[in-house]
Each structure stands twice: as C-alpha cells, then as structure tokens.
Amino acid sequence: MPVDAQGLDLPAKPGVYLFKRNDERVMYVGKATVLRDRIRSYFSKNPDRAMIPLLVEEADYVDCIVTQNPSEALMLERQLIRKHKPNYNSLLKDDKSYPFIAITNEEFPRILYTRHPPMDAKIWGPFPDVGAAKRVIQVLRYEFGIRDKDCKGKDGCMARHIGLCKGPCHDPDGYPSIVKAVTSVLDGDARLLIESLQKEMDGASQRMAFENAAKIRDMIAAIHKTLSQQIIHSRFYQDCDAIGFSSHGDIGTVVILHTKEGVIQGQVQYPLIHRGDIMESIALVLSEHYASRRPPRTLLLPTPVTGWIEHWLTERRKGSVDIRVPQRGELAKLRAMADSNARIHAERNAKKKSGSLEQMAADDAAKLLGMDSLNYIVCFDMAQLQGDERVGASVALRNGRPLKDEYRTYKVKTNAPDDLRMMREVIERWIRKQENWPDLVLLDGGETHLNMMTDLLNELGLSNSFTYAALAKKEETLHRPDEKSIILDQRGRLFIHARDEAHRFVNRFHRKRRARTAIADPLEAVPGLGAKKLQSLLRHFGGRKGIEHATVKDLVAAPGIGPALAERIKEYLQR
16 A cells, blocks of 8 residues: 555654565665655655656655764665665655775776775765765875785886886785785775875974975874764674664564674664663563574674573574674664664654554554454463373463463373374364354474364364464464465564464473472473473483483584583583
C-alpha cells in the first residue's frame, strides 16, 4: 500500500532516508539536511520529478538513519546505494557525483582525485569539501613522492625533478613503502605526518618565514578536515556492531548499527517494554538478535553487560567477541550515532496509536504470515534426561502478552522414546480438551515436528481446524505446511519469544520433577549448561564418567558445546 504521509513521524535532523517495501527491499535511498522537510516534499501536489508519485505509491514505509551532520549523510547515502542498488536511485538520481581519493591497483600505484574511481582501486570518500581533499593529495605527493600520472618517461617527468614524485618508473626501489605510508595516512593514521609538518612549521616560524609557516598550517588543517570526514567510513569498522538505547517512559528502543569493511551497512531497531534496567533490556535484545546470526568481532555497548551474555556471544561466534563501552574516538562517535537513532525510534514508537508493544509484535507476526490477526498463540516444548522425568509444557500468549492462567504442564504417560513422539502424545491430550482453537499452534522443532503435527491432525479429522508451525533454532527458521520456510527477522520476534518462554517454562517444571526424585545433576550448576545440553553430553560420552575424563577438546566435539562452555565444565569438574 502507498506510504501514508499522515503517519510519518520523522526528525528535524540530518540523515539518510530509505523508501522500503514490507519485505525489507529498499526502493530508494536519499540524504537530507532536515529529514522531516525533505520527506514532506515527496508528498507535495507538484513533485519536482515525474517518478516520485510512482515511488510513493509502490513503497510501504519510510525508514531513516540519523547522522551527526549533512556531510556524514552524504557519505552514508553513497554507501547504502552501493549496497542495496535501489531501482529508483537510477530513475531519480541527481546529475552530480561526489569526489573520492583513490590509489590505483597497478605496478606503480597512483593517487587520484576523481569522481569515478577505478573498479579495482582503494578509495576514500566521498568528500564534501573538494578543496580540502585536493590539498591533502598535494601534501601527500610533497611529503612522500607518490605519483599521480602514468608517464613512464626515460628520465622521469617534471614532477620527479621538482620533488613531487619519487619516479618509480625510473627507480622503483622503496616505492611500495611509500604507497603503504600514504594508505596508512588516508586510513586515519596521520599522526607521524602531522608531527613532521608541525616541526617544519615551527622551524619556519623561528626563521621568521611566516608565509611558509602559514601554508604548512593550512596543510595541517586540510589533513584534519579531510580525515574527519571519514566518520562513516573508518578502518576501525571492520566487523563491528554499535548498540544504541533510548527510552520514553516504559517504552524502550534498542538500535543495532551494522558495519562491515569500514562501511555502515544499515540498522535494525527493536522496540520493547523497558523496566528501568538498561543492561537487562540490552541483554534481552542481544540474545534475540544474535540467536539467528553470527555476532561481530567487536560489539559497542552503552553500558557493560553481565558475563553470561559475553560467554553466550562467544559461543555463538565460535570465537572471541570484543565488548567495549567506548568513551572517545571514532568508535565512540559510531556508538553515539546509534543512540541518536534509538532516541528517534523511541519517540516514534511512543506516539504510535496501534497499542502496546506486545500488540505491535503480534501485528508484525500476523503480517509476516499473511494473516489478518495473530492474537492467540499456544506453543509446545518438551524436556527429558536419559529417558527419565519426561515432561512437556505449553504456554499461551494473548495479544502478545503471556497468558499464564493457560500455561500447562504434562507428564508423559506412555513409553514414547523420543521428543517427537512425546510431543505427539502431549498435543493429542491438549487437543481433546480444547473448546476453542488458537490462531496459531507453535512447536519447538523442525520439519519432522511439523510433519508429525500434520499426520496427527489428519488422523483426528482436524486438518483444517487451526494454523500451525514449527520453529527450528537453526537460523530461527519457521516451517509451515505447504508454505516456504521463513528465516525470522525482527518481525518474527513474537514467535521467538513464545518459543523461548515455552522452553523456560518446561525446563523449570523438569527441574522441579528431577529435584523431587533426586535425579538432579550437579553439572547443571555450570552457567550455560541446561538440561538439554547435559543430555547431549551424557549421550555423547555414554555417562557421567566419560564427561569427567574428557579433555576440553573432547567436550567441544559434543553437539551444542562451545569452547567457552567446555572450559567452564572442565573448570567445574576440577574443583
């Protein structure tokens, strides 16, 4: 459906805006000095471009990323266009392009000032201040002698004779080091160059060569100005996510800015009910967001988090995650940008008239499945340990909120040998007591659980009674009968919440049952080692003795056991 101009609530700040479809496809990327005013212009009676009404008609909503200033917006716009390649950017594009500094990929690389850098070149920019970028190239040529033309003269060109080029075509010795030094400066490490220029400026002042000192001062200023324009494109953002947080009353918003290879890739926002503990709210979102994707190498947070989330992230990544709370520098600027975007989204979420955040999650889930509503969900999960105390549980959500009066626990009565047949027994018992069907029955499992449900309903003559699905933990994949599987994003957060709540509830019931029969294993005191992972260990090693004699390497080989968890298990056993 067309974008609703009345429903837009955009900030009066600089940034980038994205016209999107409900399937997250980006149709157009633009920049603005004042986002609110720029977007309003798209809904004027006399748009300045003929394709604008078509764009507004085909897009479903407008998203935005707030930047610190218009220069950052310009650079981020270019990067997002290169990433998403929106169709309408080719139809609505401006006739201008923006300048870059490039170092060519050839035997003797050249430094270029260009609006159309070669495909295989290393590039920096775009640069809003053209003059500063040109002056930086001049300084780099003067200080290092990197060439700017492909001359290959026998005796070298004029630039070589006046000291602006080392003449690699004449004598290539040492030229790779020159290119490396220039690349380092453009990446932001200009400390040594600036120190050298400052000494030169001080010397000129002492000689009373004030005109020359002023020129060097201007060179230093140009370097600072040009490199400061690299906030959006930074050597530090190699594999890094920045987390921003803001709250408006009890409505909180967490924003995650994704960066890779020095470029901001986009953002994801999570609305939530904020209970006053920022660390708790952020930990909740991190556990949801990275459940279906690999965590980055570096994570920038507004506040420190407890150790368990760090261990969990390490296990998810299968390598260390550097968690930082930066206070200064480029990483702090990036994280502050995430906060700015979180504030915008928090204010917008607070103003929405669609009701609670829980209801918003239910509405998003319904749209994802193509349903009119999804206000009543029942979710099932099972638990056992070595075949003993085999139990199941169901939880219910009404309008996205837990309906604890309808939480149920089940003790498996038959000799069903596995989770699949245990779940079949429990669901059949539940079905026979139902008077009204939910909008959706959700199973903690994969395609085999889905097929089991299909067979059961066919046997009972209830094949068209209600909608059902199975949610697999691998990549948070939702399986549905006769439909394409869906890898969930933030729109499917209700399903993930229901599954996790069922898992928590059944494990609590399971622990209580085992405590009554003295089956509880001391290893469950190890953080992160729950009933299912302990069961996996026991099956893998054939019993408790096998676990006790296993090395860390042996433990990691067991399904579901990561390096960090293996270390904790071994440490516990050695006490």
